[in-house]
Amino acid sequence: MSDTDALNLPKSSLPRIVIVGGGFGGVALAKKLSKKEVQVVLLDKNNYHTFQPLLYQVSTGGLEPDSIAYPIRKILQDYNNFFFRLAEVQSVAPESKTIITNIGELGYDYLVIAAGSTTNFFGNTAIEANGMAMKTIPQSLNLRSLILENFEQALLTDDLHERDALMNFVIVGGGPTGVELAGALAEIKKGILPKDYPDLDTRRAQINLVQSGDRILKGMSDNASKKAEEFLESLGVHIWKNTRVTSYDGKTADTKTELKFEAATLVWAAGVKGVPIGGLDAEEFLVRGNRLKVNEFNQILGQDAIFAVGDIACMQTEDTPHGHPMMAQPAIQQGRNLGDNLLRLVRKEPMQPFIYKDKGSMATVGRNKAVVDMKNYRFQGVFAWFVWMFVHLFFLIGFRNRVVVFVNWVYNYVRFDREARLIIRPYQRDYSLFKDQKTL
Amino acid sequence: MSDTDALNLPKSSLPRIVIVGGGFGGVALAKKLSKKEVQVVLLDKNNYHTFQPLLYQVSTGGLEPDSIAYPIRKILQDYNNFFFRLAEVQSVAPESKTIITNIGELGYDYLVIAAGSTTNFFGNTAIEANGMAMKTIPQSLNLRSLILENFEQALLTDDLHERDALMNFVIVGGGPTGVELAGALAEIKKGILPKDYPDLDTRRAQINLVQSGDRILKGMSDNASKKAEEFLESLGVHIWKNTRVTSYDGKTADTKTELKFEAATLVWAAGVKGVPIGGLDAEEFLVRGNRLKVNEFNQILGQDAIFAVGDIACMQTEDTPHGHPMMAQPAIQQGRNLGDNLLRLVRKEPMQPFIYKDKGSMATVGRNKAVVDMKNYRFQGVFAWFVWMFVHLFFLIGFRNRVVVFVNWVYNYVRFDREARLIIRPYQRDYSLFKDQKTL
Numbered sequence: 001m002s003d004t005d006a007l008n009l010p011k012s013s014l015p016r017i018v019i020v021g022g023g024f025g026g027v028a029l030a031k032k033l034s035k036k037e038v039q040v041v042l043l044d045k046n047n048y049h050t051f052q053p054l055l056y057q058v059s060t061g062g063l064e065p066d067s068i069a070y071p072i073r074k075i076l077q078d079y080n081n082f083f084f085r086l087a088e089v090q091s092v093a094p095e096s097k098t099i100i101t102n103i104g105e106l107g108y109d110y111l112v113i114a115a116g117s118t119t120n121f122f123g124n125t126a127i128e129a130n131g132m133a134m135k136t137i138p139q140s141l142n143l144r145s146l147i148l149e150n151f152e153q154a155l156l157t158d159d160l161h162e163r164d165a166l167m168n169f170v171i172v173g174g175g176p177t178g179v180e181l182a183g184a185l186a187e188i189k190k191g192i193l194p195k196d197y198p199d200l201d202t203r204r205a206q207i208n209l210v211q212s213g214d215r216i217l218k219g220m221s222d223n224a225s226k227k228a229e230e231f232l233e234s235l236g237v238h239i240w241k242n243t244r245v246t247s248y249d250g251k252t253a254d255t256k257t258e259l260k261f262e263a264a265t266l267v268w269a270a271g272v273k274g275v276p277i278g279g280l281d282a283e284e285f286l287v288r289g290n291r292l293k294v295n296e297f298n299q300i301l302g303q304d305a306i307f308a309v310g311d312i313a314c315m316q317t318e319d320t321p322h323g324h325p326m327m328a329q330p331a332i333q334q335g336r337n338l339g340d341n342l343l344r345l346v347r348k349e350p351m352q353p354f355i356y357k358d359k360g361s362m363a364t365v366g367r368n369k370a371v372v373d374m375k376n377y378r379f380q381g382v383f384a385w386f387v388w389m390f391v392h393l394f395f396l397i398g399f400r401n402r403v404v405v406f407v408n409w410v411y412n413y414v415r416f417d418r419e420a421r422l423i424i425r426p427y428q429r430d431y432s433l434f435k436d437q438k439t440l
Numbered sequence: 441m442s443d444t445d446a447l448n449l450p451k452s453s454l455p456r457i458v459i460v461g462g463g464f465g466g467v468a469l470a471k472k473l474s475k476k477e478v479q480v481v482l483l484d485k486n487n488y489h490t491f492q493p494l495l496y497q498v499s500t501g502g503l504e505p506d507s508i509a510y511p512i513r514k515i516l517q518d519y520n521n522f523f524f525r526l527a528e529v530q531s532v533a534p535e536s537k538t539i540i541t542n543i544g545e546l547g548y549d550y551l552v553i554a555a556g557s558t559t560n561f562f563g564n565t566a567i568e569a570n571g572m573a574m575k576t577i578p579q580s581l582n583l584r585s586l587i588l589e590n591f592e593q594a595l596l597t598d599d600l601h602e603r604d605a606l607m608n609f610v611i612v613g614g615g616p617t618g619v620e621l622a623g624a625l626a627e628i629k630k631g632i633l634p635k636d637y638p639d640l641d642t643r644r645a646q647i648n649l650v651q652s653g654d655r656i657l658k659g660m661s662d663n664a665s666k667k668a669e670e671f672l673e674s675l676g677v678h679i680w681k682n683t684r685v686t687s688y689d690g691k692t693a694d695t696k697t698e699l700k701f702e703a704a705t706l707v708w709a710a711g712v713k714g715v716p717i718g719g720l721d722a723e724e725f726l727v728r729g730n731r732l733k734v735n736e737f738n739q740i741l742g743q744d745a746i747f748a749v750g751d752i753a754c755m756q757t758e759d760t761p762h763g764h765p766m767m768a769q770p771a772i773q774q775g776r777n778l779g780d781n782l783l784r785l786v787r788k789e790p791m792q793p794f795i796y797k798d799k800g801s802m803a804t805v806g807r808n809k810a811v812v813d814m815k816n817y818r819f820q821g822v823f824a825w826f827v828w829m830f831v832h833l834f835f836l837i838g839f840r841n842r843v844v845v846f847v848n849w850v851y852n853y854v855r856f857d858r859e860a861r862l863i864i865r866p867y868q869r870d871y872s873l874f875k876d877q878k879t880l
Contacts, residue, residue, distance in 0.1 A: 066864075074857075137864055138865060152487070196517065404848070411843070421487075422506060424506075424509070
């Protein structure tokens with residue numbers, strides 16, 4: 001039809017802003033552009049926004065995946081001049097102001113790359129092939145299935161050594177993700193496994209948290225680290241500091257020292273990196289961790305019309321020589337600031353630099369156990385745990401999601417339970433490595 | 441270990457009852473055997489019980505899958521002498537009182553086959569290969585993905601004919617499943633599509649309900665059928681009676697007459713059949729629809745120690761010459777009666793015959809629109825809709841599931857919305873049949 005453009009978008013005299021990615025940064029930006037004199041096209045390879053901080057609860061049966069995902073089209077419903085396309089972006093051609101996607105090409109006046117981050121295996125292909133990641137909902141569901149399948153499998157072997165390996169969990173990375181997953185698994189071991197598997201000695205299940213540095217939660221205060229370690233140890237988690245996992249073949253995890261883990265499950269939560277986009281020369285535009293160098297306006301250096309926000313953007317300032325932390329808050333704040341700046345650009349006004357307001361960070365270990373670092377307050381324990389829950393409910397998108405998550409949390413708390421322990425799509429683990437076993 | 445049996449089950453002097461299937465029948469039976477002088481082994485290929493009557497709400501984004509599934513191990517937690525194994529049963533060897541599964545062999549004293557039913561394509565391989573079924577949670581999620589993907593795909597074509605085909609839904613089978621799915625799709629078309637796809641003329645989306653007989657809901661009263669038709673038509677569903685779909689190649693559904701449907705989606709809800717188990721000779725034991733012939737004690741004819749309940753059992757009585765309806769109620773009632781009978785057998789007392797109490801049947805079409813047939817009361821409309829909801833909440837297993845489903849229903853009702861419209865695992869539909877389109 002003549003009145004439409006590439007990807008069947010209506011032609012418009014308004015400047016077109018293309019946003020790649022519907023995560024925290026992309027959505028915060030979109031919100032700012034609602035009902036303004038711009039046409040906005042949001043692209044994402046999923047039709048939903050993922051609330052990544054709660055993925056570990058999906059993996060451990062505490063929440064259903066649908067309550068931490070939110071349809072992007074629903075977010076955009078009330079916005080004017082907004083268009084969504086389910087697409088994977090392949091590359092950008094800055095000279096022609098065009099991006100190339102799997103569904104076709106699309107011109108832009110301004111392009112915002114908010115594609116987020118993915119798991120960084122630092123080139124270790126063995127760990128990538130045999131370990132589990134937990135950055136997306138399908139990955140979290142795979143991990144949920146694997147955890148449950150391991151116990152079903154453990155029931156079938158007479159060999160104690162193999163059974164122990166099936167019930168051994170190695171979590172690499174002592175950041176919030178690793179800490180929260182380890183804590184949740186420890187609570188499952190204590191509260192659920194003995195009831196679910198009366199014919200299996202689940203006391204022998206082990207949760208190992210492996211950290212290359214000398215403390216966990218290294219982005220937080222010493223106090224928080226220390227308290228989180230205490231909490232984890234009180235739950236029975238084994239913490240291995242100054243330990244670096246070097247390889248994993250699906251059965252044995254090797255470390256730099258003599259230490260080895262025989263385990264059917266290794267979760268890699270030891271690093272993230274930007275998601276590369278073709279067309280932007282790595283030498284010129286990328287810094288450590290595949291992130292795009294941006295100036296104080298989130299503008300990619302040397303590119304007037306291309307911006308990046310969130311995990312994928314690296315704004316090197318005096319306070320942040322390696323860029324801002326790859327977390328929700330910087331993404332949201334950058335998205336908002338960029339939204340205002342793009343409108344200023346359209347109006348030919350000068351842009352305002354981004355100033356990060358550090359609202360602090362937090363991690364939860366388990367029931368009544370969390371650590372919170374705020375600018376002027378640091379606290380741990382029950383109150384921190386309530387603050388953690390309140391903040392997460394607050395940032396969750398959608399009223400229904402909040403209510404459902406709240407209902408689940410109340411239920412889980414009162415009943416010491418997690419009912420979403422369902423293997424809906426089995427994870428096709430190769431158990432033949434664990435020989436002498438019947439196959440499941 | 442010497443104190444365990446096959447599948448690592450503890451040896452016991454108690455008689456062992458093996459139940460195949462954790463559906464309505466298997467679970468109702470298990471409940472009766474709790475804390476009795478028997479060892480019970482429940483086998484299922486999933487680790488969860490599925491509440492099948494609400495699968496259509498998963499497909500249409502009204503409910504999350506996790507809230508209509510319930511972990512079988514959780515159901516059995518409070519029972520004594522109960523063991524669950526995640527296993528697929530391959531065959532039975534009645535002479536040695538053994539069943540063969542994918543994880544090994546298992547002896548039994550009494551065997552109960554409660555394996556349920558699967559979609560019956562009546563040998564039509566084209567429809568089986570290209571159509572969608574909706575009997576399991578993964579199938580329902582595939583359908584949910586496909587429905588959403590179709591609209592994303594429809595956005596990308598300029599060809600009106602192709603776009604219409606992508607937005608055309610053919611539901612074959614006018615039973616409760618077909619009626620409920622058609623109604624839900626019609627409500628989505630009306631309430632959600634125009635907001636989610638402002639750049640697509642979703643008024644052109646079509647929902648076709650095709651029924652081979654001369655009325656829909658033929659298991660219900662004439663009144664119910666008539667009213668359900670009225671309800672569906674008021675929602676804009678096209679009902680095609682006396683129409684038999686003969687083939688579907690993924691694009692065109694042919695019928696016995698000149699009528700054809702060009703549609704990217706065909707849902708086959710036109711029949712179910714028992715799930716065959718090896719080792720029981722078809723000639724001798726099976727009747728129409730792959731069901732096992734049973735006597736009034738749900739005992740397989742000629743087999744003292746093998747029983748069948750639910751969809752897979754066909755008890756031919758004067759009132760039910762073709763067996764009981766393949767629905768939840770007969771399965772639950774048969775499971776309960778058989779539970780009592782097995783305990784009688786163990787105590788060497790005579791068994792009591794099964795007497796079916798028909799509690800009526802019901803179907804919902806949409807918001808405030810349902811039809812209910814009870815023995816002495818028949819009613820349609822708002823009150824029927826409330827009764828339908830209450831009954832479904834009542835039979836759902838698990839307090840958390842009930843609360844979450846209730847919250848979703850209230851939300852969906854108040855907001856005219858269904859938020860679980862998420863493509864978590866894309867359904868890999870081949871859209872190349874719809875030529876001239878960009879691929880998604």
